[in-house]
Amino acid sequence: MANTPQSKKRARQNERRNAVNKARRSRIRTYLRKVEEAIASGDKDAAQTALKNAQPELMRGVTKGVFHKNTASRKVSRLSARVKALS
Template sequence: MANTLQAKKRIRSNARRALVNKARKSRIRTFVKNVELALESGNAEEAQVALKAAQPELMRGVTKGVMHKKTASRKVSRLAKRVKALAVSA
C-alpha cells in the first residue's frame, strides 16, 4: 500500500488515466471494426471511407501514448492493403 502523499496521488491519477486510455482504445477498436465490416460486406467505397476515418484515430492513439507507433502503422498498412485489394477486385 502506498505510504507517501505523492504515491497516493499517483494511484488516483493512474486510475483516471486508465479510464481515459480504455475509452480511447475502445474507440480505436470501433473504427477498425467499421473498416472490417465494410470489407466483409464487399463495399469498396464504404471501406475506403471507413479507412480514412480510422487512420487518424489510430495515429491519435499513438500521440496520446495508448499504442506504439509501429503497431498503429502495421494496422493501418494491413487495412489499407485489404481495402486496395477489394477495390481492385471490384
C-alpha cells in the same frame, strides 16, 4: 497499498489515466471494426471511407501513448492493402 501522500496521488492519477486510455482504445477499436465490417461486406467505397476515418484516430492514439507508432502503422498498412484488394 499506497502509503505516502505521493504514492496515493500517483494511484489516483493512474486510475484517471487508465479510464481515459481505456475509452480511447475502445474508440479506436470501434473505428477498426467498422473497416473490418465494410471489407467483409465487400463494399469498397464504404471500406475506403471507414479507413480514411480510422487512420487519423489510430495516429491520435499514437500521439497520446495508447499505441506504439509501428503498431498503428502496421494496422493501417494491412487494412489499406485489404481495402485495395477489394477491387
